[in-house]
Amino acid sequence: MTDVPSRAAAGFSSAFGAQPAGLWAAPGRVNLIGEHTDYNDGFVLPFALPHRVVVAAAARPDTRWRVWSEQTGETVEFGAAEADDPGRVEGWAGYVAGVVWTLRSKGYEVPGADLAVASDVPAGAGLSSSAALESAVLTALADLGDLSVPVDERPGLAQRAENDYVGMPCGIMDQSASIRAVAGHALFLDCRTLAIEQIPFDVATSGLAVLVVDTRAPHRHAGGEYASRRRACEEAAALLGVPALRDVDDLDKALATLSDDVMRRRVRHVVTENQRVLDTVALLRSGRVREIGPLLTASHASMRDDFEITVPEVDLAVSTALSAGAYGARMTGGGFGGCVLALVDATETERVAAAVATAYAGRGFIEPVWFAARPGAGAERVR
Template sequence: MSASLDPAFVAASFEKTFGETPDGVWAAPGRVNLIGEHTDYNEGFVLPFAIDRAAAVAIRRREGSTARLVSSFGDQGVVTVDLDGLSQDTMSGWTAYPLGVVWVLRQMGVEIGGFDLYLHSTVPSGAGLSSSAAIECAVATAFNELQGAGLSLNELVLVGQRAENEVVGAPTGILDQSASLLSTDGHAVFLDCRTQESKLVPLDLAAAGLLILVVDTKVTHAHATGGYAARRASCELGAEVLGVASLRDVDAAGLPEAAGLLDEETFRRVRHIVTENQRVLDTVAVLDDAGPAAIGGLLTASHASMRDDFEISCPELDLAVDTALAHGALGARMTGGGFGGSAIALIPVASQAAVGAAVLAAFADAGFTAPDIFAVSPAPGARKIS
């Protein structure tokens, strides 16, 4: 966890707010998707890793059916809700993430009564680093333990996804929750989104003298709106016209035929998914064989595909990628759903200051808002921390 995510701080903040000590503090990390963008809901392959920034929840159970929730970043103060009156239509704002998980668990028969909850997160919101999934996974992990529900990690992944889909209204796949729940220190999670099978892939950046630099462009995005849903609809149309269950069933050899069957825009959307799936498989093979220093070209090719075929980049993301590459990055790409958020660059540790300074200068010259730039490393998944 990030040094700024102090369990004692979270517990003390809970006690200051509610006048009691919590039953415990649970945390779940955000994630960087190393490669494999928009492939998850197409039943394809992804390769995320958990980062050392996380959401933490302190929780104490109480009598009755009333829940009280407060966050370190919310301006609403304490939000009070009657759990027995929860429905998909009654949850909004930041509380939709924890309450959505509670609603899903209750729908599944997990008996959750009243509780107090304090949320603190070090995952930037709207940066494409899965701040929402971090909250969902921290809450799901907490109540799974508090209520003795006995749900597996894969079941908790689906709890978080269902909360995101049915309550928040974002048509996301299982990538974010899988990264937050299944990750271990020093590894990425190779995930087959059709079977939900996963394996840990070594990603020992430190041993290779490398790091992942995140450039949060400050261009915020929201999965529940426009562009993300439109891309998903294009993929579904492509699969329907091609007569396959999902674009997972199309490979590079099938692209020439697809070009003759699809309109030009839909074909480009399909081509991104097909080639991105192959890039994920290639990245896993290269990491196993040659290590992280050899994957840069695959990361950069992924960005070009997202920029040109899927059209989910933006000028700020492109500038971050191009500037990092021009100043020594081995590879760079946007990460997350797109239309803003963050870019990542794989760089030698010794280049961190120079690359960061170059990106800041490029953004200033372009008249863009100054980005947040920070290094991340593969971190452990969701767990009780106090």
């Protein structure tokens, strides 16, 4: 199969009968640690994948947008009236319309454009294919219109497109990783101040690899469980009298204050997960990569038992990877399906992945797919 930029360019030519003015790419992401902490004003540590959404684009003389998708083969067209009405454009094209809307709502003169989208970011796997789409489109439109959109403001704009146009209440982590990541590093993000630090994460020099296993379990949380977890966290913060759960500095006291056991478990996950992010960052700053393994595993246990967002496929992948010799393993992403990551010796990647596949066959699950992830670059023009 041809590379993704070439597929996007070919799709543009086929759909619109012309050559694109350029190609822009934005990556999916893996969250090394820090799950459901972002919307609690906490800390996260994602890194960008080499897998990318690529947008081939050219400006139009009118205020209309036509978008072709390689995945569906369809072209969706909308104008300013549809773009300015959150939720009017539905499905995958809603993410594109949402970017147009959020830029226009901030006063930017967004150019009309034709866009063709191709991707090798697995959809529905918890690797933020939607954030990659938003980030690639935003980067393309900003360049096409010569819009002076500060880079540090772009993640928030992309997040607003997803929150307020599409209706998915995600935090800012995914868009931050897709736009601001640096190759060879994990992005340490304070989700309250939006301060970032690029943390060296070159696993190869330590003889290690990050094995990512796509469990291929259904990954759906836009309208239900994800939103309910966020709501529980916000309600708990209000009961505890703090702006967000990030501000809980005495966990025992907080747990004793809350009467609802489910809410207590939600709080315990967020508070302890924030600390695990800080501990992981400290280890990576010291070059002690292998030692982050137990923190990854503890994160998974917390997601499974306290936040209750795992499913049998991801739990089996984690336990099997650990039994096969992984230093640590955890689900990554919003939960209820998706991917697992495991920190393994580079020489053992295939063996650990094969062990997970064998375990799946024994349970009758869909065969998983896997790859070894290296931290990639954020959104950029590629041609």
